[in-house]
Amino acid sequence: MSIPKSWLIHSLANLRKTTADLTGVESNRAIALFFTDT
DSSP: OOOOHHHHHHHHHHHHHHHHHHHHHHHHHHHHHHHHHO
16 A cells, blocks of 8 residues: 555645644643743
8 A cells, every 4th residue: 555645745734734733732832831821
C-alpha cells in the first residue's frame, strides 16, 4: 500500500497548522496567567 504524496503533504500541512494553533493557545494562556497573577 503506497501513500499518495499529495495526501502526505496535506497531512503535514494540517499537522503544522494544528501545532501552530496549539502553541498560540498555550502562549495566550501563559500571558493571561502572568497578568492575572501580578
